């Protein structure tokens with residue numbers, strides 16, 4: 001139960017999913033250097049190049065993790081331009097809260113069916129980066145602060161997608177958990193934290209689902225761009241974990257095509273500009289890059305094309321009504337009941353009147369902005385769903401705030417308070433407006449909009465029988481939480497989130513979710529907060545392993561709602577926990593009894609605590625979990641398996657996982673702080689343990705961080721001289737640079753305005769941030785080759801005061817181009 005089951009074949013047609021390696025190699029052997037190089041980047045935003053000589057078509061890859069975002073035509077990256085209607089499932093944060101691998105596989109299969117129906121070969125997801133800080137702009141797209149939860153749930157989703165003969169793509173590999181300067185930021189993280197926190201989820205997902213592809217992160221990892229990192233992509237991913245699929249860059253994330261080819265990064269996306277083709281060919285001609293390295297990556301691209309084609313189901317259709325029902329079930333299972341004084345479920349039969357307050361009840365926020373934004377097939381809102389469900393019951397509605405901005409006015413607040421005062425129960429829908437959290441930028445704080453807080457307080461004053469329903473993709477500060485009669489976290493519930501919340505409110509379904517992330521009292525409590533999002537060039541993980549519950553439970557700083565927490569409408573007892581096995585091979589058994597009078601589900605969590613560690617270790621770490629559904633009075637035995645890895649830590653001196661002899665506690669509970677049983681076991685191990693540096697507090701000092709890294713803390717990269725990784729923001733440091741910056745921003749705004757829907761401030765804000773923080777090299781990569789990389793290089797040389805260099809390089813390029821064409 002604790003470890004992912006290695007997949008034996010991921011598609012409905014296992015034979016056809018294993019293209020023979022020699023097919024691809026033979027095809028590649030028949031291509032010229034130029035033809036091979038052309039394969040190494042896409043044809044356009046969403047297609048790979050075809051291999052016309054052997055009749056291989058241009059396959060399509062597209063977003064995204066919780067729904068299909070297939071744009072018509074060649075598309076234009078982050079969401080400008082409508083995509084085809086597709087089922088929008090709850091985003092990853094909600095899917096993680098289900099802790100339900102079977103459900104994720106079912107959703108994955110539905111996504112796969114929609115891909116097949118739309119002729120999409122690879123779905124770009126899931127994203128499984130660790131939520132280092134709740135303010136991370138894309139946290140809604142990621143699963144958890146814990147690698148075991150992230151890895152196992154990602155694997156489950158991938159198995160579902162790939163069961164339909166469609167590839168999945170794990171992203172963004174690795175240590176990519178902030179949006180601020182995301183395309184250039186250098187993540188400085190010690191090896192132990194990297195292995196135990198950042199990489200473990202990917203490792204579990206790779207080994208538990210054999211994904212067809214992996215996408216590199218935009219960021220640098222300890223000084224090397226992920227797409228250029230041989231250690232990451234070849235030594236760890238392929239050689240150590242056995243990954244046998246294709247590695248692609250994130251969109252516009254290619255840094256150095258020659259280094260990336262050597263590193264084992266196969267495909268550059270998107271395409272359309274041939275930006276690096278000449279550089280690659282020149283590197284081979286100069287003898288700097290072995291053509292065999294190109295053959296290897298080209299063969300992996302051909303292999304993917306063969307695999308996609310072999311599994312295509314041209315007649316496939318998707319049952320969108322059934323998928324909507326699945327999305328509704330998933331959204332209820334993702335809903336976390338954070339607090340309840342007994343008011344929920346609402347007694348539908350005896351309720352006199354309900355005041356529904358908050359614009360989200362009418363205009364739901366159901367997904368996040370950015371590349372994962374789906375055009376839903378339908379959209380359920382809570383207010384009409386509640387009216388339908390409660391029939392004759394009186395329901396008054398007050399909007400309470402302006403939906404896009406979250407601002408309120410005295411009259412809106414007064415109207416809402418009056419509605420609440422006159423009702424048996426008030427249900428207030430609040431949370432984060434779209435412009436507060438999105439791909440492309442991080443949140444500045446964890447507060448709700450002031451308008452929402454003011455509204456909640458007024459409604460709580462007017463009627464203590466108030467249920468607060470939250471809509472947000474990541475934790476928020478909830479200073480008034482103790483005053484609410486009940487608090488429901490609905491997350492970004494997808495297209496059926498509105499009806500699912502009603503199902504939960506009236507008790508037609510259980511609130512099935514448990515938090516896969518901690519809700520801090522204040523963002524500033526967190527150790528990561530001191531270095532989030534870091535400075536523009538570098539972010540230092542001085543908190544090491546102390547992220548999420550590892551921080552709260554080790555540093556003794558309680559969360560408002562801990563990891564794993566969530567209430568239901570029934571009650572469970574966990575009894576008779578026992579452990580069998582020897583050494584590190586253990587099975588913990590526990591009996592789970594539904595002691596209430598309703599059917600319901602709970603998540604049994606098994607944490608391991610190293611009692612006698614000689615190296616610093618978190619107070620406890622989740623190693624296994626099981627979702628259990630029981631009828632009233634029903635009982636069942638749950639078995640959770642542990643293996644060597646569950647007891648091990650990454651020993652930097654040894655360069656491997658080691659187990660230290662001594663006492664360990666196996667903690668069985670229903671949250672990281674609600675531990676029902678402790679079992680002590682003794683483990684004998686022959687592993688040698690290298691002393692590891694400790695810190696005096698949760699945030700490493702310079703000296704401590706130096707010891708953790710094993711080298712001095714790097715000095716952040718200087719802004720000047722400019723180079724391809726100079727950001728548009730950096731240009732403001734010289735007057736000529738400012739002029740270029742103005743031009744780029746103006747052009748960017750023009751394109752953004754042309755494609756962004758009226759009133760879509762989140763997308764507009766995202767684009768502004770993305771363009772301002774983009775490295776110059778990414779402009780041609782994202783712009784289909786416009787401006788060309790050579791123009792960018794010439795501008796850089798000129799800005800650096802070396803116009804002669806610009807002329808020389810341009811002449812060299814012209815000569816190379818003439819050689820090629822002549």
Ligand code: BGC
Pocket residue numbers: 063064077078124171250251371
């Ligand atoms: C995102 C990826 C996404 C890609 C294609 C990038 O900006 O980071 O997650 O798959 O765009 O839309």
